[in-house]
Amino acid sequence: MPANPPEVPLTRSRGRTRPGRDPRYRPPSGCRRRYGRRVMRRWARLGTITCLCATLAGCSGSVLPTVTVTVTVTGAPSTAQASAGGAVDWASVVDRSRGAVFRIQTTNCSSSAPGVVATGLAIDEHLLVTAAHVVEYQRGFQVSSDASGGEAHVLGFDPRTDVALLWLDTSADSTLSFAETPPKAGDQVAVLGFPQAATDLQAATGSVTSLDGTGTVTSDGGNIQREGMLVTDLATDPGYGGGPVLGSDGRVVGVASSQALAYSSSEGRVVPAQGTGYAVQPGEFADLLEQWRTNTSAVNTCDPDSVNHVIKNLDTAPAGAADALEALDAFWLAVNGADFAGAWRRLNARGQQVKGSFERWSAKMAGAQYSDGYLETARASGSSGSATVVVNLTESTSAGETRCRVWRLTYALTNESGQWLVGPFSGRSIGRC
Numbered sequence: 001m002p003a004n005p006p007e008v009p010l011t012r013s014r015g016r017t018r019p020g021r022d023p024r025y026r027p028p029s030g031c032r033r034r035y036g037r038r039v040m041r042r043w044a045r046l047g048t049i050t051c052l053c054a055t056l057a058g059c060s061g062s063v064l065p066t067v068t069v070t071v072t073v074t075g076a077p078s079t080a081q082a083s084a085g086g087a088v089d090w091a092s093v094v095d096r097s098r099g100a101v102f103r104i105q106t107t108n109c110s111s112s113a114p115g116v117v118a119t120g121l122a123i124d125e126h127l128l129v130t131a132a133h134v135v136e137y138q139r140g141f142q143v144s145s146d147a148s149g150g151e152a153h154v155l156g157f158d159p160r161t162d163v164a165l166l167w168l169d170t171s172a173d174s175t176l177s178f179a180e181t182p183p184k185a186g187d188q189v190a191v192l193g194f195p196q197a198a199t200d201l202q203a204a205t206g207s208v209t210s211l212d213g214t215g216t217v218t219s220d221g222g223n224i225q226r227e228g229m230l231v232t233d234l235a236t237d238p239g240y241g242g243g244p245v246l247g248s249d250g251r252v253v254g255v256a257s258s259q260a261l262a263y264s265s266s267e268g269r270v271v272p273a274q275g276t277g278y279a280v281q282p283g284e285f286a287d288l289l290e291q292w293r294t295n296t297s298a299v300n301t302c303d304p305d306s307v308n309h310v311i312k313n314l315d316t317a318p319a320g321a322a323d324a325l326e327a328l329d330a331f332w333l334a335v336n337g338a339d340f341a342g343a344w345r346r347l348n349a350r351g352q353q354v355k356g357s358f359e360r361w362s363a364k365m366a367g368a369q370y371s372d373g374y375l376e377t378a379r380a381s382g383s384s385g386s387a388t389v390v391v392n393l394t395e396s397t398s399a400g401e402t403r404c405r406v407w408r409l410t411y412a413l414t415n416e417s418g419q420w421l422v423g424p425f426s427g428r429s430i431g432r433c
Contacts, residue, residue: 088188088248094203096250099147099173101201101243102128103194107140109302115140119193119243120152121252122172127293130242131257131280132157132164135301141166146201147173154301156292162226162257163285164242165292176244178282179251183208183230191234191256191277193243206234206275208253213278229278230254236277245279254279294392294404294433295372310336311373311389321380324413325387327420332370332391340365348414348421367396372433376408385413385420392433404433 100122106115115138120130128143135141136159141152143166150170157164183189190205213231230245236256245254260276297312310332317325327346334343340362344352355361373391387410394404409427413420 088205090190090203090205093190093246093248093250094192094201097174097176097192097244097246098201099145100176101192102143102145102168102172103199103201104130104134104152104242105142105144106134106138109137109139117194117197117239118241119239119256120166121192121242121244121255122168122175123177123289124175125171126168128152128166128168128172129255129289130164130166131255132159132162133257134242135164135166137302139302143168143170145173153298155295156288156299157301158285158288160226161285161288162280163255163288165289167298176246176250176252179247179249179253182211182281182283183247183253185209185211188248189232189234189245189253191232191236191240191243191245191279193240193256195237195239197239204235204237204240206232206277208232209276211281226257226278226280228281228284229257230281232277232279233275234277235275252282254281255285291369291371291394294394296392296433297372297374309333309373310370310391311375313375316375317378318380321378321385321387324380324385324415324420325375325378327413328387328389328411328422329373331422332373335365336369336371338366346422348416348423350412351421351423354424367402369394380413380415380420383415385415387411387413390430394433405429406431406433 102120102122104116104118104120106118108115116134118130118134120128120134120143122128122145135154135157141154143149143152148170150168152166152168155165155167185208187208188205189208190203192201192203194200195202195204208230210231212227213229214227230253232245234245234256236259240256241258243256244252245256247253256277257280258278260278299312309329311325311329314322314325314329331343331346334340334346340358343365344358344362347355352358369392371392371394373389376388376390378387379385388408389411390406390408392404393407394402396402406429407427408430409425411425412423414423415421
């Protein structure tokens with residue numbers, strides 16, 4: 001499977017965003033602004049569990065039967081018919097939202113497999129949310145809406161949550177916002193997107209059936225069980241994946257993710273079930289968006305394992321230094337996961353000494369996140385080595401807020417009994433994230 005082009009920062013030139021070389025690039029203020037934290041926290045208190053089996057709604061080639069009401073949007077949309085609970089002018093809702101809904105065309109990382117057509121929604125001028133299964137093992141993301149089009153780069157994706165964040169090199173004509181409260185069972189909803197590789201925006205309407213669905217989803221990365229999903233009776237045909245599920249007020253209550261499966265006795269196999277769709281609720285990915293929006297370089301979607309590294313260009317480590325760099329990366333990952341005992345064990349004696357007591361150090365690092373590391377230099381010879389890395393560090397302040405700064409750090413590394421350990425470091429902050 002061919003690899004993505006090397007990850008490169010996103011820089012601005014003549015008002016457009018393009019790949020560049022400076023790992024210290026600061027995205028425009030719109031990219032750094034916190035998006036809906038109050039809304040996200042309200043959602044995050046809700047969620048969990050019933051059980052069904054689902055398949056991705058953006059990558060399958062099967063044709064799912066249409067259920068409930070479908071609005072085909074070509075030019076001026078027609079008026080949707082209301083389901084139980086009163087009329088909703090879905091034509092107006094769709095028309096107001098169409099500038100923020102993008103068609104995504106991908107190229108598969110494998111030359112022998114086709115790309116996919118899916119959907120994404122703009123939440124900021126240059127930020128697009130879609131489903132992780134849309135970008136996993138895909139590259140070359142071409143996006144278009146009614147008003148604009150261009151290329152997109154993946155800032156982060158999480159297959160377990162099934163959400164991804166993309167950076168647009170064009171400006172979205174409009175944006176969508178998340179609902180301040182979750183919907184209720186029976187509330188009317190609509191999903192917008194490009195089913196069956198449609199070129200015109202389309203919508204399907206239905207209603208909420210549950211707020212606590214659990215789906216076992218099959219993707220190229222394997223089977224993943226997700227909890228706390230929004231369940232609807234929408235017919236989310238392939239292509240709707242990653243698209244917005246809207247409430248009657250036009251706010252986003254979910255991101256289309258998957259479709260239920262059922263056994264067909266007539267066909268003798270498992271097929272997509274009629275009218276049971278799953279969407280990821282905003283509270284499930286609030287923290288991920290906060291983390292990814294500070295990234296300044298694209299992640300490697302052709303090698304999803306690389307996304308789980310802090311140092312994104314580990315594959316560029318000099319010969320003999322790869323194991324030493326893996327140790328530093330593992331140390332940072334342990335801190336990110338609040339596994340402070342595991343991180344402490346990856347320090348050599350001198351590294352532990354300069355940090356003082358474990359209790360004081362772990363308390364100081366609570367909530368810290370290392371991200372978007374970029375290896376500049378590294379060496380390893382015999383039992384010693386060093387590495388200089390530019391990395392983002394997000395920390396909590398005494399006022400209870402978070403701040404992110406870019407650091408250039410040089411670590412000493414030692415090999416003790418065949419295991420590389422992390423020693424003291426020197427460095428300085430070179431700017432904000």
